[in-house]
Amino acid sequence: MKLRDLGEFELIQRLTAIADRFGVAGTPGSAPFPLLLPIGDDTAAWRTSAATELATTDTVVESIHFTRETIPWEDLGWKVFAANISDIASMGGTPLYALVTLGFPASTSVADVESLYIGMARICEEYHTAIVGGDIVSSPTTFVTIALNGYLDGTPLLRSAARPGDIVAATGFLGSARGGLEMMLHGESVEPQAADYLRHAHRRPEPRIAAGHVLLREGVLAAMDISDGLTADLGKMMASSGLAACVDSWRVPIHPLLAAAFPDRAIRLALAGGEDYELLFTAPEAIMQRVLRQLHDAVAIGSVVEGDAGKVTVRDKNGNQMQDMEAGWDHFRS
Amino acid sequence: MKLRDLGEFELIQRLTAIADRFGVAGTPGSAPFPLLLPIGDDTAAWRTSAATELATTDTVVESIHFTRETIPWEDLGWKVFAANISDIASMGGTPLYALVTLGFPASTSVADVESLYIGMARICEEYHTAIVGGDIVSSPTTFVTIALNGYLDGTPLLRSAARPGDIVAATGFLGSARGGLEMMLHGESVEPQAADYLRHAHRRPEPRIAAGHVLLREGVLAAMDISDGLTADLGKMMASSGLAACVDSWRVPIHPLLAAAFPDRAIRLALAGGEDYELLFTAPEAIMQRVLRQLHDAVAIGSVVEGDAGKVTVRDKNGNQMQDMEAGWDHFRS
Numbered sequence: 001m002k003l004r005d006l007g008e009f010e011l012i013q014r015l016t017a018i019a020d021r022f023g024v025a026g027t028p029g030s031a032p033f034p035l036l037l038p039i040g041d042d043t044a045a046w047r048t049s050a051a052t053e054l055a056t057t058d059t060v061v062e063s064i065h066f067t068r069e070t071i072p073w074e075d076l077g078w079k080v081f082a083a084n085i086s087d088i089a090s091m092g093g094t095p096l097y098a099l100v101t102l103g104f105p106a107s108t109s110v111a112d113v114e115s116l117y118i119g120m121a122r123i124c125e126e127y128h129t130a131i132v133g134g135d136i137v138s139s140p141t142t143f144v145t146i147a148l149n150g151y152l153d154g155t156p157l158l159r160s161a162a163r164p165g166d167i168v169a170a171t172g173f174l175g176s177a178r179g180g181l182e183m184m185l186h187g188e189s190v191e192p193q194a195a196d197y198l199r200h201a202h203r204r205p206e207p208r209i210a211a212g213h214v215l216l217r218e219g220v221l222a223a224m225d226i227s228d229g230l231t232a233d234l235g236k237m238m239a240s241s242g243l244a245a246c247v248d249s250w251r252v253p254i255h256p257l258l259a260a261a262f263p264d265r266a267i268r269l270a271l272a273g274g275e276d277y278e279l280l281f282t283a284p285e286a287i288m289q290r291v292l293r294q295l296h297d298a299v300a301i302g303s304v305v306e307g308d309a310g311k312v313t314v315r316d317k318n319g320n321q322m323q324d325m326e327a328g329w330d331h332f333r334s
Numbered sequence: 335m336k337l338r339d340l341g342e343f344e345l346i347q348r349l350t351a352i353a354d355r356f357g358v359a360g361t362p363g364s365a366p367f368p369l370l371l372p373i374g375d376d377t378a379a380w381r382t383s384a385a386t387e388l389a390t391t392d393t394v395v396e397s398i399h400f401t402r403e404t405i406p407w408e409d410l411g412w413k414v415f416a417a418n419i420s421d422i423a424s425m426g427g428t429p430l431y432a433l434v435t436l437g438f439p440a441s442t443s444v445a446d447v448e449s450l451y452i453g454m455a456r457i458c459e460e461y462h463t464a465i466v467g468g469d470i471v472s473s474p475t476t477f478v479t480i481a482l483n484g485y486l487d488g489t490p491l492l493r494s495a496a497r498p499g500d501i502v503a504a505t506g507f508l509g510s511a512r513g514g515l516e517m518m519l520h521g522e523s524v525e526p527q528a529a530d531y532l533r534h535a536h537r538r539p540e541p542r543i544a545a546g547h548v549l550l551r552e553g554v555l556a557a558m559d560i561s562d563g564l565t566a567d568l569g570k571m572m573a574s575s576g577l578a579a580c581v582d583s584w585r586v587p588i589h590p591l592l593a594a595a596f597p598d599r600a601i602r603l604a605l606a607g608g609e610d611y612e613l614l615f616t617a618p619e620a621i622m623q624r625v626l627r628q629l630h631d632a633v634a635i636g637s638v639v640e641g642d643a644g645k646v647t648v649r650d651k652n653g654n655q656m657q658d659m660e661a662g663w664d665h666f667r668s
Contacts, residue, residue: 003447004440008470011444015451019465022455026431026464033384033430033485035466044431044466050367050382055466057433057481061473096367097360097378099391101479106338106666110345113337117349121356130360131353132369132378132389136342138666139395141474145435147391147481151367332440332472 003332011332037158040240042087042224045156054150056087062142070184073112075203076144077119079275083227084148085127086207086277090225091156092216094209095129099147103139116144127209157215157223157281162241166222166282166304171211172297173255174230176201178273179262194257201255205277211295215281218291223281229274234302235312237280244307245282247271247314249322251301271314337666345666371492374574376421376558379490388484390421396476404518407446409537410478411453413609417561418482419461420541420611424559425490426550428543429463433481437473450478461543491549491557491615496575500556500616500638505545506631507589508564510535512607513596528591535589539611545629549615552625557615563606567614568636569646578641579616581605581648583656585635605648 003011016039019025026044028035036045036052043056060066060080071079081098088095100120104113124131129148180202183190190198207225215223222241226233230252238245252270259266282304283291292298314322337345350373353359360378362369370379370386377390394400394414405413415432422429434454438447458465463482514536517524524532541559549557556575560567564586572579586604593600616638617625626632648656 001444002440003438003442003444003472006444011447012470014444014448015470018448018451018455019458022452022459024455024458024464026466035431035464039465039467044433046431046466048382048384050384053387055431055433055481055483057435057467057469057479059435059437059469059471059479061437061471063474064472097369097380097389099378099389099481101391101393103393103395103475103477104337106336108337110335110337110340110348113345114348114352117352118356121352121358124353124358125356130358130369131373132360132380133373133391135391135393135479136346136349137393137395138337138398139475139477140397141437141477143437143473143475143477145391145393145469145479145481147389147433147479149389149483332438 008332036156041159042090045091051151051153052156054088054091054093054152054156055147056084057145057147058083058087059143059145070181071203073115074119077116078123078204080144080146081120081123082205082207082277084146085209086225086227088148088150089207089209089212090223090279091152092212093150093152093156095127095148095150097130097132097149098124100131100134101145102136103143105140105142106138152216154216157220159222159224159237159240161221162237162243162282162304164243164304164306165284167285167288167300168234168245168247168282168302168304169288169292169298169300170226170230170253170278170280171208171295172276172278173253173258174226174276174278175266175270175273176255176258177205177275178269179258183261190261194261197255197257198261205275207277208279211279214291214294219287220281220283220291223279226276226278226280227274229272230280231271231312231314233280235310238312239310242309244305244311245302246305247302247312249314250317251299253299342666370490375493376424379425385485385487386490388422388425388427388486388490390418391479391481392417392421393477393479404515405537407449408453411450412457412538414478414480415454415457416539416541416611418480419543420559420561422482422484423541423543423546424557424613425486426546427484427486427490429461429482429484431464431466431483432458434465434468435479436470437475437477439474439476440472486550488550491546491554493556493558493571493574495555496571496577496616496638498577498638498640499618501619501622501634502568502579502581502616502636502638503622503626503632503634504560504564504587504612504614505542505629506610506612507587507592508560508610508612509600509604509607510589510592511539511609512603513592517595524595528595531591532595539609541611542613545613548625548628553621554615554617554625557613560610560612560614561608563608564614565605565646565648569644571614572646573644576643578639578645579636580639581636581646583648584651585633587633
């Protein structure tokens, strides 16, 4: 059987079963710095007497995750770091130290690699993160991997911590990053201001570290970042929590320039488009009210309910269920 | 200019200069968990109130670092982990939590990926390391990246801490891993016992965590692991310490089966062959004597001297300098 026949999620299950069989899957509680959660959240997390420590990694491969036509090198450097910083944000943490792995053909222009690295340095400066090591290798295919360590004080925000009756909320605007990609890939005709906004949304996402801190401080328990798309990621969060969720499509925050550029498809882009790196979180009403008063760009979009674990229902303004919401990204099937 | 014109080490210097320019190169001492050393040792290291923490990453790319003809998938999983665990060993530390990134074409057999992962699970079981996260992506080129966190109590063993008059020593046998590779690549005729030994040396290196602990406990200050070859790695250590070294070629430990298989080339394989993942360390004589009494497979092979930073001189039994020692591996020039 080939990977494309199995799919990414089944493969992860099989590999996790192997790690379990050998007792190396990281049982929470093992010494000397006990792991806080099993594999499967946005980051790994373990406790020391000094802090709760976080570690995450994210990779981009040329022609799979990016093309030179849709993102300049400097923006790519920013963006791959943003994906990792966003994972730390989704736990309520602060990024600290990064290892950078670069795989490039020997025929690559030095100036391109330097541009990539400048983008990384810019986002690290912005988020007070240091590049402390890494690996540089020759590779027929260009790829970039970041491994990022971070920390927080207390218990991280988990995918598995949603509770029935929680309100579901999201920060920022959704779908803009995907709108930017579609515009560039298909040469859609979009007026200049919207084109600038959408390109920027695709290339320079700003992970929500400060918002994550607010969630942690106010007692929110459940969060993740939106990297694969709202419905796909909410589905993962609900699967992890053993619950279901309803989303009111008309509450999903859509930027006016996305709506102007894609009047017919903006809602689907917002529901299914990934790479916005906003935060998705759930909390009981009292906590949610406190949070929304502090995060002016976050809005309630739905609620957590009992039901088939991982099921997400999207309703329109008339209460009708919207069908055929696109599924998330599968690495080996797309 | 292309990467192949610049070379790996010059590229690293340029990228480090960019990180410096943006203030993100990880200045030792920065809060809240102060970094202990600048980029360039075997691992990054920072201090918390709980421990000295270590982080390292290492990548292998198909057709660059390995071929399916010379290493089975399970052994590859073991070996890429071994390279990372060895970096932790070279600091005197203990590995703890790993993130695994896999890049594979969708046409890859699931059984191959499972075999790879079984090799990873086996070495993690052996070294009490847990796989706590990672990333699985589709990629035209197969690659595997490990990011590994570890810890130690005290100050790590550094490349930069060699002192004039120190004795240079190494653990284990050198050159066997490269001997195994040469045998497989060139179909050398080697008798079965030697062939088994050499293949195993290439495929299943055993990083020296316990030896690193002895070095740390006995007050050794300077160490690294031998991944690129003895003379190349000793040269890096001396460059980092601002010193030079002399090696007595006849003291370099060569396994009898390597000597039997490659009677004419064993010494050169031992001096220049990489991937043995043994430890190279220097210490004043009194400390070295205590260490060698405990590490029965470690031997003194030379000494640290004042001289051109990074220069390594190899002498034969008659005191003559051996010429043309092969240089280390350059990723973009080889």
